[in-house]
Amino acid sequence: MKFRISPGLIRLQKECKMKHQTELNAAVSILERGIRAKVRAPFFLRILGRKHISIRIRKLYAGTLLECSAAYLATGIKEEELKEVDTERALELMQLHGIKIAEAVAIAALNSKWKIRMFSKMMASFLVWNMHWRELFALLEFILVYNGTSDFMNTTRLLRAAKITDPSNLGQNKKKGS
Template sequence: MQEMELLTADTLLEKGVLLPIKAPLIFRLFGMKQLKFYRPSAGNQLRIDSLYLKMGISDDEIGEISLHQAKELELKHTYTHCRIIAIAMFKGILFPWLLNRIVAVWLKWNLNQKQIMYAAELLLAMGGTANFMNTTRLIREMKITTPGLGQKTPKKS
């Protein structure tokens, strides 16, 4: 069942996930009526990963947490989660870099906490880290750079 959920989330990111709010006026002037976020490109995924790692939240911290500590984390990291969503809304190099802070502030004031966490969790969990790790393991097992048994090593003169 978990594989089906992963496949569903993967498909959602490929097609784009609609955010349940109207686009800001400036975007509507350029024809964007609703906001969508997509699977980020490799460069934007690195930006997202960098923001996530800068938050410094470990699984151990989340396990045993009081309400007060949860509110502190919410206060400290909601803007960062909004930036992660804003980066995934744009494709390419320039737009995510230029607009993520402005759009993150707008998202913070127009989405509720549940919507922000859903979108950020979807992006962080399905962002492509598993594919990267599988490819790295495959390359390590193949040992592409070392000669195989049937290959002759070139003679040095």
């Protein structure tokens, strides 16, 4: 028995592929350009007349993503909680985890091993005192969504399911007996 696919279904599949490709291209474009956030300038720059500075978050290197992930995971916040945050919950999260959230954003903005080691704590403190909490949450959500954490998680789940790194699978099994 032959099955015939209707032209409408084929057109629908093509539209879905084009829509997915468009979304993928938009995400890549955003990562290439990066996202800018305005922050109130430090005191010495405000004296010179500069009111705001901008920080840019671009595509994260693997090491930066690991550091940023460590700072984010230290908070214990789930990604779904960030998307559906009301004002009271956001204030509670900032009170409990504000420094770690700012540190994750600072690590993403610095995006270099030595910059992160030297300036991440200082920049996190600066961001806490000079950036609005909604912007911090928006930047953290951008980091989580657009910087490949889903790809990383899919790979991790695949490895866990395959149990490639399971010690019982790492060698020959010895038979007991003669």
